[in-house]
Amino acid sequence: MKRHLDDELRKMKEKLFKMGTLVELAIKDASLALFERHAEKAQAVIRNDQEINICEIEIDELGHELIALYQPAAVDLRLITMVLKMTSDLERMGDQAVNIAQQALVINEYPPIKPYKELPQMAPKAQEMVQGSLDAFMHRDVEKAKQILEMDDVLDRFYDTVYEDVQKIMEQAPSTVRPGVGLIMVAHNLERIGDLATNIAEDVIYLNKGIDIRHHIRERRE
Amino acid sequence: MKRHLDDELRKMKEKLFKMGTLVELAIKDASLALFERHAEKAQAVIRNDQEINICEIEIDELGHELIALYQPAAVDLRLITMVLKMTSDLERMGDQAVNIAQQALVINEYPPIKPYKELPQMAPKAQEMVQGSLDAFMHRDVEKAKQILEMDDVLDRFYDTVYEDVQKIMEQAPSTVRPGVGLIMVAHNLERIGDLATNIAEDVIYLNKGIDIRHHIRERRE
Numbered sequence: 076m077k078r079h080l081d082d083e084l085r086k087m088k089e090k091l092f093k094m095g096t097l098v099e100l101a102i103k104d105a106s107l108a109l110f111e112r113h114a115e116k117a118q119a120v121i122r123n124d125q126e127i128n129i130c131e132i133e134i135d136e137l138g139h140e141l142i143a144l145y146q147p148a149a150v151d152l153r154l155i156t157m158v159l160k161m162t163s164d165l166e167r168m169g170d171q172a173v174n175i176a177q178q179a180l181v182i183n184e185y186p187p188i189k190p191y192k193e194l195p196q197m198a199p200k201a202q203e204m205v206q207g208s209l210d211a212f213m214h215r216d217v218e219k220a221k222q223i224l225e226m227d228d229v230l231d232r233f234y235d236t237v238y239e240d241v242q243k244i245m246e247q248a249p250s251t252v253r254p255g256v257g258l259i260m261v262a263h264n265l266e267r268i269g270d271l272a273t274n275i276a277e278d279v280i281y282l283n284k285g286i287d288i289r290h291h292i293r294e295r296r297e
Numbered sequence: 298m299k300r301h302l303d304d305e306l307r308k309m310k311e312k313l314f315k316m317g318t319l320v321e322l323a324i325k326d327a328s329l330a331l332f333e334r335h336a337e338k339a340q341a342v343i344r345n346d347q348e349i350n351i352c353e354i355e356i357d358e359l360g361h362e363l364i365a366l367y368q369p370a371a372v373d374l375r376l377i378t379m380v381l382k383m384t385s386d387l388e389r390m391g392d393q394a395v396n397i398a399q400q401a402l403v404i405n406e407y408p409p410i411k412p413y414k415e416l417p418q419m420a421p422k423a424q425e426m427v428q429g430s431l432d433a434f435m436h437r438d439v440e441k442a443k444q445i446l447e448m449d450d451v452l453d454r455f456y457d458t459v460y461e462d463v464q465k466i467m468e469q470a471p472s473t474v475r476p477g478v479g480l481i482m483v484a485h486n487l488e489r490i491g492d493l494a495t496n497i498a499e500d501v502i503y504l505n506k507g508i509d510i511r512h513h514i515r516e517r518r519e
Contacts, residue, residue, distance in 0.1 A: 138378075139374065139378065142378075152364055156360075156378065156381055159382065160382065160385060163382060238478075242474055242478055245467065245474045245478075246471045246472075246474045247471070249467070249471055252464055252474070253464055253468075256460075256467075256478065259478060263482075
């Protein structure tokens with residue numbers, strides 16, 4: 076029975092990994108849609124979000140089946156309920172990518188605003204955090220999870236800089252207000268993706284250490 | 298055994314209700330901090346968020362204990378895992394209230410922007426949605442849950458109007474850029490609270506109908 080459960084848990088993790096890969100791709104493509112002014116890529120991100128949503132439902136179903144069928148012991152149960160929370164987090168990251176894609180379609184109707192040098196650095200950082208948090212989960216790697224928390228501080232600082240810089244640009248040139256607000260929203264979306272990856276990393280630490288660090292270290296700013 | 302589980306589930310619901318009440322209060326006070334320019338209220342919302350965070354941890358612990366101890370059948374298991382997801386949603390609403398309070402402290406350093414007539418309507422609507430979604434959950438009231446979905450459409454329209462109006466104001470008066478961006482972020486926070494309440498309402502419908510409507514009707518825009 077235990078061996079079967081282990082097999083099933085491995086399958087669940089594989090599905091989660093697939094979902095994570097789709098989310099990473101969505102973030103990457105949404106950023107490209109913005110920075111390369113690529114409308115078609117934006118449309119694709121919006122269209123493909125449904126696939127991420129279906130992953131959430133399928134993994135949730137599987138998780139419930141496993142609990143009902145195997146009545147897993149404490150550690151495995153925690154693992155499954157953590158996956159149930161992770162699918163929500165990943166699904167929301169997908170939504171954030173959709174928002175970026177939607178903003179890209181609006182922003183790209185205006186002449187480009189220069190400079191906003193930290194924003195292009197935020198997207199790969201957010202992506203790296205998503206990948207890293209999933210890796211940390213897959214390999215129960217507490218050190219990796221801690222790195223994600225540090226990366227989130229970097230991402231937060233980028234966000235603060237973009238928020239400040241773009242406001243200055245808008246104050247100087249009223250014609251930049253609309254694309255400027257859009258860029259601030261994009262920076263916000265990326266910062267939120269970082270927060271969601273941080274949630275996963277915190278849960279990995281929690282699951283492996285058995286202590287709840289979630290609200291001691293978390294400082295969310297949405 | 299079943300009777301004991303029912304007692305425990307009732308206790309869990311009571312704790313969830315308490316958590317919801319704290320969240321509603323946070324949203325209300327954060328809005329008052331903004332609209333009545335009340336710095337002390339803003340500080341209180343930021344300070345009191347810790348209490349909401351503790352609720353999440355306590356309810357999560359209880360949920361896991363109940364699954365491990367009672368190995369509940371399908372319907373009760375769904376109820377518990379739904380509560381585990383709801384605590385995340387409520388905790389995030391608390392974070393959104395904190396963000397509003399933080400923005401209020403910034404915005405209130407500037408002269409008030411007029412008019413932004415839809416924004417003051419958003420806060421009570423968001424609060425009503427939180428309360429309604431919890432009521433729908435407590436009483437397994439599918440009709441009530443459906444009303445939440447309709448209210449979310451209203452909240453989304455308010456958000457669109459605020460987003461548009463404030464941008465116009467900023468284009469006309471560069472001195473309003475900083476408080477203007479802050480107000481757009483507040484509107485965004487309130488819209489997100491509505492989305493999170495909508496998640497809960499969708500889960501209530503799902504739990505009672507057994508069909509997954511989550512991604513058929515959900516159109517999130519964060």
